Amino acid sequence: MTITKAVGGVCGALLIFLLGNWVAESLYSVGGGHGEEHAAAYVIETDSGGGSAEEEEPQDxxxxxxxxxxxxxxxxxxxxxxxxxxxxxxxxxxxxxxxxxxxxxxxxxxxxxxxxxxxxxxxxxxxxxxxxxxxxxxxxxxxxxxxxxxxxxxxxxxxxxxxxxxx
Ligand code: HEC
Known part of the structure; x- marks a missing residue:
């Protein structure tokens, strides 16, 4: 149940993020001539790599x-x-x-x-x-x-x- 919610949350957030990007992109394009700046628009930060650190760390x-x-x-x-x-x-x-x-x-x-x-x-x-x-x-x-x-x-x-x- 919790996992379903978490996955749903992540998907929802991603969707909103992409949608927002798309809107921003369209607005940008209206002005024209900003082609280079668009390149950075899709840098998606993820923090999902940190989950397993706990188990790998040797503890006394x-x-x-x-x-x-x-x-x-x-x-x-x-x-x-x-x-x-x-x-x-x-x-x-x-x-x-x-x-x-x-x-x-x-x-x-x-x-x-x-x-x-x-x-x-x-x-x-x-x-x-x-x-x-x-x-x-x-x-x-x-x-x-x-x-x-x-x-x-x-x-x-x-x-x-x-x-x-x-x-
Ligand atoms: C397949 C059966 C079996 C399973 C499963 C099993 N044990 Fe045992 N356990 C025994 C037997 C038989 C002995 C006695 C061993 C001997 O005298 O060499 C024993 C002995 C022990 C002792 C020593 C107790 C004393 O009075 O000195 C401990 C502590 C222990 N077991 C803990 C566990 C724990 C914790 C688990 C689960 C993670 C577990 N055992 C799973 C059969 C089992």
């Missing part, structure tokens, strides 16, 4: 984490739901409520592979950020078969969401 973890959006992270968690619950019960994976700041491999009754301990001792935001990018690379042999989240933004948002579940 602290900066990213400071602007994390837990609401967006809830949507990212959709990728984890198949295996992880957030109600204190275990599924294919251990429950993730309270995981931020929890010791690694610490859920009672869950049969861990032990591979996660290669990541560290505690699921600090940094460790989660690193682990979730590519679980099988940062914890070789892990039973978590998940490809990883390439987007750093998705990861900080997800961590903020998990952190918000602690109560």
């Amino acid at each position: 973890f602290e900066t990213l984490m400071a602007s994390a959006d837990a609401g967006a992270g809830e949507r990212v968690f959709g990728k984890c739901r198949a295996c992880h619950k957030i109600d204190g019960s275990n599924a294919t994976g251990p429950h993730l409520d309270g995981v931020v700041g929890r010791e690694i491999d610490a859920v009672d009754g869950f049969n861990y592979s032990g591979a996660l301990e290669q990541v560290g001792d505690v699921w600090s935001p940094e460790n989660l950020f690193h682990f979730l990018e590519n679980p099988r690379e940062s914890a070789p042999g892990t039973a978590m078969s998940f490809a990883g989240l390439k987007s750093a933004e998705d990861r900080v948002n997800l961590i903020a969401y998990l952190d918000s579940l602690d109560g």
